[in-house]
Amino acid sequence: MYFDKAETYSREEIERIQVVRLRNVVERAARSRFYAESLGGIDPADIRSVDDIRRLPLTTKNDLRASYPDGLLTVPHDQFVRLHVSSGTTGNPTAVYYTQNDLNSWADLMARCMHMIGIRPGDVFQNMSGYGLFTGGLGIHYGAERLGCLTIPSGAGNTARQIKLMKDFRTTAIHIIPSYALYFAEALTKSGIDPRRDLALRVALVGAEPHTEESRRKIEDALGIKAYNSYGLSEMNGPGVAFECLEQKGMHVWEDAYLIEILDPETLEPVKEGEIGEIVMTSLLREGMPIIRYRTRDLCRFLPGECPCGRKHRRIDRILGRADDMMILKGVNIYPMQIEQVLMAMPEVGQNYLIELDNDGHIDLMRVKVEIKEEFFIEDMRALNALRERIQTALRYEILLTPKVELVEANTLPKSEGKAKRVIDLRKQF
Numbered sequence: 528m529y530f531d532k533a534e535t536y537s538r539e540e541i542e543r544i545q546v547v548r549l550r551n552v553v554e555r556a557a558r559s560r561f562y563a564e565s566l567g568g569i570d571p572a573d574i575r576s577v578d579d580i581r582r583l584p585l586t587t588k589n590d591l592r593a594s595y596p597d598g599l600l601t602v603p604h605d606q607f608v609r610l611h612v613s614s615g616t617t618g619n620p621t622a623v624y625y626t627q628n629d630l631n632s633w634a635d636l637m638a639r640c641m642h643m644i645g646i647r648p649g650d651v652f653q654n655m656s657g658y659g660l661f662t663g664g665l666g667i668h669y670g671a672e673r674l675g676c677l678t679i680p681s682g683a684g685n686t687a688r689q690i691k692l693m694k695d696f697r698t699t700a701i702h703i704i705p706s707y708a709l710y711f712a713e714a715l716t717k718s719g720i721d722p723r724r725d726l727a728l729r730v731a732l733v734g735a736e737p738h739t740e741e742s743r744r745k746i747e748d749a750l751g752i753k754a755y756n757s758y759g760l761s762e763m764n765g766p767g768v769a770f771e772c773l774e775q776k777g778m779h780v781w782e783d784a785y786l787i788e789i790l791d792p793e794t795l796e797p798v799k800e801g802e803i804g805e806i807v808m809t810s811l812l813r814e815g816m817p818i819i820r821y822r823t824r825d826l827c828r829f830l831p832g833e834c835p836c837g838r839k840h841r842r843i844d845r846i847l848g849r850a851d852d853m854m855i856l857k858g859v860n861i862y863p864m865q866i867e868q869v870l871m872a873m874p875e876v877g878q879n880y881l882i883e884l885d886n887d888g889h890i891d892l893m894r895v896k897v898e899i900k901e902e903f904f905i906e907d908m909r910a911l912n913a914l915r916e917r918i919q920t921a922l923r924y925e926i927l928l929t930p931k932v933e934l935v936e937a938n939t940l941p942k943s944e945g946k947a948k949r950v951i952d953l954r955k956q957f
């Protein structure tokens with residue numbers, strides 16, 4: 528029934544474990560350059576209850592950038608076996624290192640999530656998310672193997688091949704980001720395949736980007752499956768932080784492994800029961816690079832009451848949005864500053880640019896309108912096209928997605944008074 532006995536813990540047991548583990552985290556973290564300074568000699572013995580976490584300092588994305596690449600490491604370099612790097616913005620990206628123990632406990636957590644939604648050894652699991660630096664690839668992959676599934680690392684895209692793999696190997700479970708799932712469902716219909724008749728699909732993990740209850744239902748109807756919401760972030764390993772159970776009523780946060788707070792992003796005080804605030808996370812199991820009170824910028828709320836499934840790990844609602852200007856396209860995190868940095872490094876580019884996000888059906892796309900300085904706005908089509916392609920390549924290199932680039936004449940984009948509006952989101956909520 529349960530993959531891990533932690534799923535059966537009472538509130539008292541959860542909190543007892545949290546206090547012990549938090550003490551260890553504080554002790555261990557102090558070995559890193561960053562926390563040696565920011566913890567300022569806090570004594571682990573001072574942590575006597577879960578609420579004592581509020582004595583510890585918060586950690587922001589900027590802190591991680593400033594200590595890039597290895598300011599948070601607590602053991603020598605040769606003890607690490609994996610590195611993921613996320614969203615570079617102006618200056619440094621953030622690097623997350625894993626020891627073998629970290630990878631093991633992450634795989635266990637991920638396997639726990641998948642087991643919770645009825646996936647078992649013998650299931651055929653197709654991981655249809657990007658691999659590479661995106662933690663949804665390898666993170667979920669190792670969880671599926673840990674659970675004992677036949678695991679197919681199909682990666683994202685190439686819909687025809689995905690379908691063939693599904694048919695040939697009788698795939699029963701998939702991981703897919705919601706926007707691709709909606710696209711995939713349409714492609715399936717167009718290719719004349721009836722998933723209920725022709726495929727063995729039963730269940731999907733969907734996550735990495737915000738989506739609504741309606742799109743979940745759409746994915747479920749179109750593919751003839753059950754779809755479960757999956758939340759995580761690289762700084763906390765990746766996926767496997769919070770996950771829906773069979774009830775599909777919010778995501779259980781694995782509180783034996785993560786200590787979650789929801790704070791008012793202005794006052795940094797805990798919000799009142801059930802109110803919306805920013806998720807702040809502490810990893811309790813990561814040994815090589817523990818992160819304390821990480822400000823995720825994700826806005827969310829706790830769901831009240833107990834879950835009918837019996838697990839006492841608290842549940843959070845769907846992620847309601849972001850407290851910063853990070854954009855999520857096809858599951859990939861992008862900051863407007865990354866784009867600005869690339870554009871402003873090009874001598875031909877003028878003062879103004881505009882990022883438009885749109886979805887063509889379901890697939891996110893980004894259009895970047897770029898003003899070109901008068902002296903460069905030549906009428907030679909070929910030269911302009913070459914410039915456009917150069918900008919596109921530079922952007923793709925930075926954000927890992929290919930935006931559509933449009934060159935426009937100087938002073939033609941709308942000018943704003945005060946804070947420039949750089950991003951227009953025309954996407955229909957899906």
Ligand code: ADP
Pocket residue numbers: 613661662663733734735736737738756757758759760761762765766823825845846855858859860
């Ligand atoms: P991942 O590789 O798991 O996407 P990243 O660190 O790249 O990890 O991105 C983490 C961010 O993605 C989160 O802070 C959140 O904004 C977003 N995200 C992840 N899962 C979900 C989800 N289920 N619903 C909404 N947003 C999500």
Ligand code: K
Pocket residue numbers: 735736855858859860
């Ligand atoms: K993401």
Ligand code: ZN
Pocket residue numbers: 772773774779834835836837838
């Ligand atoms: Zn539950």
